[in-house]
Amino acid sequence: MTAKKIIFGILLLSFLGAIIGYKIYNKPHVNVAQEKAAISDTASVILEAFSADEAAANLKYLGKIIQVKGVISKIEIVNKKGSITLETNALFGSVLCTLTPEESLYIKELKIGQEILLKGICTGFLMDVILVKCIIQN
Known part of the structure; x- marks a missing residue:
């Protein structure tokens, strides 16, 4: 050459x-508020899917807009961004939902033990299933 x-x-x-x-x-x-959810499941079902077969769960959930229903076990605000942890049936692991800055303004209205419906983008599994850019649906 x-x-x-x-x-x-x-x-x-x-x-x-x-x-x-x-x-x-x-x-x-992606504007999560305007997009329709590709999948709707409970927090327990999503975590069980990742725990049983992470590769298959990645194909099903990763990068998609997911609507998740669950009971709030933890509420936090870090750097003006709210995060909500949803309970699951598992001993270890949960679904961690990071809210958009706009949705974080409504976090004070939420209570631990309250059932909630959220929609966000699944970014993967690290002991917890992670959803980002979440918005509150109810």
Whole structure:
């Protein structure tokens, strides 16, 4: 190979990489409030799915808008963002829902032990199932 072909190849790959990076960076954000939930389940069902077979649960839930119903076991506000932990039937693990800043304003109206319906984007499983950009449905 000549030096010109190598340089051309590097420039071409750099150009393609820049285009892909630009498209990913400018990808529109999902408005959870306006989108319909892909799946609706209870907190226990979602956690059981991840505990039983994480790979299969990732295919079903990961990156999708999930509507989850459960009982509040913990309420927190960190850096003006509220988070709600939902009880499950498992000894370890729960569903952790991080609210949007706008929805966090309503967190003072919630109580531990209250049943709640939330909608958010599932980002995975780390001992708890994580939902982000959550909004309160009821």
